[in-house]
Amino acid sequence: xxxxxxxxxxxxxxxxxxxxxxxxxxxxxxxxxxxxxxxxxxxxxxxxxxxxxxxxxxxxxxxxxxxxxxxxxxxxxxxxxxxxxxxxxxxxxxxxxxxxxxxxxxxxxxxxxxxxxxxxxxxxxxxxxxxxxxxxxxxxxxxxxxxxxxxxx
Amino acid sequence: xxxxxxxxxxxxxxxxxxxxxxxxxxxxxxxxxxxxxxxxxxxxxxxxxxxxxxxxxxxxxxxxxxxxxxxxxxxxxxxxxxxxxxxxxxxxxxxx
Numbered sequence: 001x002x003x004x005x006x007x008x009x010x011x012x013x014x015x016x017x018x019x020x021x022x023x024x025x026x027x028x029x030x031x032x033x034x035x036x037x038x039x040x041x042x043x044x045x046x047x048x049x050x051x052x053x054x055x056x057x058x059x060x061x062x063x064x065x066x067x068x069x070x071x072x073x074x075x076x077x078x079x080x081x082x083x084x085x086x087x088x089x090x091x092x093x094x095x096x097x098x099x100x101x102x103x104x105x106x107x108x109x110x111x112x113x114x115x116x117x118x119x120x121x122x123x124x125x126x127x128x129x130x131x132x133x134x135x136x137x138x139x140x141x142x143x144x145x146x147x148x149x150x151x152x153x
Numbered sequence: 154x155x156x157x158x159x160x161x162x163x164x165x166x167x168x169x170x171x172x173x174x175x176x177x178x179x180x181x182x183x184x185x186x187x188x189x190x191x192x193x194x195x196x197x198x199x200x201x202x203x204x205x206x207x208x209x210x211x212x213x214x215x216x217x218x219x220x221x222x223x224x225x226x227x228x229x230x231x232x233x234x235x236x237x238x239x240x241x242x243x244x245x246x247x248x249x
Contacts, residue, residue, distance in 0.1 A: 023244050045244065052244035057211045057218065060238050064161065068172075074162040081245040089246035095209065097163035097239050 076101030182225030
């Protein structure tokens with residue numbers, strides 16, 4: 001299960017709204033399975049940015065450095081799917097790394113909607129969805145589902 | 154003198170969880186060969202079946218991508234830092 005602070009959850013959703021109809025992307029920084037910061041990064045996919053995202057190598061290094069500065073770790077990445085479900089594509093699968101959490105926020109007609117998190121299986125055959133909890137002062141406020149995502153989706 | 158190699162988060166599990174490893178070598182290729190001789194399971198994540206560096210991995214010497222230098226023949230000198238950087242990409246994957 002992945003936990004987002006309320007600020008990280010808001011940051012991801014706001015970023016998805018701001019970049020619509022293009023995809024946004026950013027890094028998830030935290031410890032264990034708790035994300036304390038969603039670090040917005042530029043989408044380097046350029047002409048394909050409506051349906052693709054790409055993180056520049058230098059921005060990847062910046063995310064690792066930011067995690068070190070916070071005494072935390074790089075837990076994964078987020079991106080948006082404008083007018084598309086919050087489920088990973090074949091293209092997402094081909095580019096995923098083991099151990100990272102991949103958060104996807106659907107942005108429907110400009111408004112952030114479902115937010116999901118996925119982890120690559122060790123054999124790279126598919127993603128498994130993990131539950132996402134948004135923590136606020138006083139405790140968890142929201143939780144989404146947890147389902148496998150079979151190959152051929 | 155050994156050169157520092159920064160290991161990215163998703164590959165640290167294949168390098169005893171280390172953020173930085175040191176290896177000897179006069180070129181990037183030699184460094185990586187010496188490193189993967191020590192951490193064998195890193196090899197499959199860095200090289201494809203043909204023994205070439207995977208396209209999903211970038212190697213930087215300080216701030217420069219070796220694809221724009223001399224690739225694996227890029228020389229390294231004392232004080233250089235070599236970074237292994239996984240390509241991070243994805244997206245909905247259909248035409249908008």
